[in-house]
Amino acid sequence: MKSLYAGPVFEMAREQFHVIADHLGIPQDDRDRLLYPKRAIVVSCPIHMDDGRQRVFVGYRVQHHLTLGPAKGGTRFAANVDIGEIAALAIWMSWKCALADLPYGGGKGGVAVDPHALSMRELENLSRRYMQEMIPFVGPRVDVMAPDMGTNEQVMAWFMDTYSMYQGITVPEIVTGKPVGTGGTLGRREATGHGVAFLSFRALEALDINPVGATAIVQGFGNVGTHAALGLAARGVKLVGVSDHTVAYHDPRGLEVRALVDHVEKNGVLLGWSNEAVIDPRSLLEQPCDVLAPCAVERVIDADVARRLNCRVIAEGANGPTTPEADRVLAERNDGIFVIPDILCNAGGVVVSYFEWVQDLQQYFWSKEEVMDRLERALDRSWSMVVARAKRDGVSNRTAAMAIGVERVRKAKQARGLFP
Structure with missing residues (x-):
């Protein structure tokens, strides 16, 4: 095996x-x-x-x-x-x-x-x-x-x-x-990105950073990155960098999120939105910002990138964007970058998928307001557990989050036993 x-x-x-x-x-x-x-x-x-x-x-x-x-x-x-x-x-x-x-x-x-x-x-x-x-x-x-x-x-x-x-x-x-x-x-379409933005605000609040005027970089501008950017902008966060698989843009003065979204909806990709502010995609991750949201694929933050990160919060919208080697580098840094681990940060999608499954089974459907309210309450519960566990055990947020998840699966397997 x-x-x-x-x-x-x-x-x-x-x-x-x-x-x-x-x-x-x-x-x-x-x-x-x-x-x-x-x-x-x-x-x-x-x-x-x-x-x-x-x-x-x-x-x-x-x-x-x-x-x-x-x-x-x-x-x-x-x-x-x-x-x-x-x-x-x-x-x-x-x-x-x-x-x-x-x-x-x-x-x-x-x-x-x-x-x-x-x-x-x-x-x-x-x-x-x-x-x-x-x-x-x-x-x-x-x-x-x-x-x-x-x-x-x-x-x-x-x-x-x-x-x-x-x-x-x-x-x-x-x-x-x-x-x-x-x-x-x-609410399903925007659920994952909404959750990334919602938990980013929780992290900014924990670091005593006012979201109005704070800055963000979103790497990956598909469904998750798009709605994360819209959610951040709605609370006053300034988008200073964005990328997809075709191009990366960076402007410390800010990028117009709605214009970027409209361009992608029309053309499918970011390429062609502007001839200015183009930057190397790898360098984009290292630019100064308050929130860095990797929302594309796995393993984009390796040890070398981790050493050069210049952000306060990493909001992992993608699955596995930070390698274990990068985690060790982040743990050794003295500037306390706050990591919202992927299994917490991008859980909005599966939470609302669960809501959809339940509604389909019952053939009884909820309003969008009810869906989003239930989503935020679910994310808040997980956030509180992870932060409390990390503080209690003196471990990283990722270790705390995964420990809770692994424990629950293990306890269920132990309770059910091994058949036959």
Whole structure:
């Protein structure tokens, strides 16, 4: 089993887990059952292309554990997806769901494809084929999918429709992150970014920094980064830097968030918004700001970047943006950068996904105000637990957050025992 999962992202998840296991004093013979996934699925997804050819794409799904309830996690379409990365993301989802006290285990899926290279028809064909291949392994009480990098509400609608056609009834609770008109929930689209902004304000408050006039840099301007930037700007924070996979901009005088969002909605990417203020994407992370929000992919803050960071708060909108080596560098610095760890900072998406799942099961839907109020109260509970645990044990926020998540999963496994 150990040889199946490889690569830098899985090694990062494994190293993080063993740090927490050492901290909690978990015996060695208990660790593999906690760390390694219950189930990993690899499928071939043959589809018809627009030019008449047939192509086969490789799809993955990893269910880390089912001890607390169904697996829960996104499905990403990205060219570099592999089983190690998907397994790592599923593991992080387990700790995230447990920290938020949700009745889920971690899951994650993906297809190795560049979705931008597909036509809309090809994307639909691939989405439906992937779900078709997954039908024996998923279900509303087994594994509930959601959007991730390279997928969106439309892909979730195709997933839901494909599953429903095979069941002969409409089953909206098989996925979350759907369009509102097909059983989705108000507030889901902005939930993760809203949570990043909300917890950033909590961190600024803890550091006695007034958000009005504070500065922020958002790395990654997809759904999460966009709504994080809008949420920060709504409270008076000035966006001084932003980037996506095409370009990075930096201006200490501030960037107009609404104009950036409008440009991306029209063109799909940040490139072309301006010929001025362009900066090297890696250098962007090192520019002075109060809040640095990495909202793109894993491992963007390594040890070298960590040494040069010039921020007060790191709000981890992405999964795994800070490497363990970078964590050690941050711990050695004397300037006290406040890290909001990913399993807390970006939990808004899975919290509202849980709300969507509950609403679908009950066929009773809430107002957006009710959704956002419940979200903020849920994040506040997790925030308070993490901060109190970090202070009590004299550990980092990441260690505190992961310790809470791992403890909850471990206690549930101990209570249920080992069958047979």
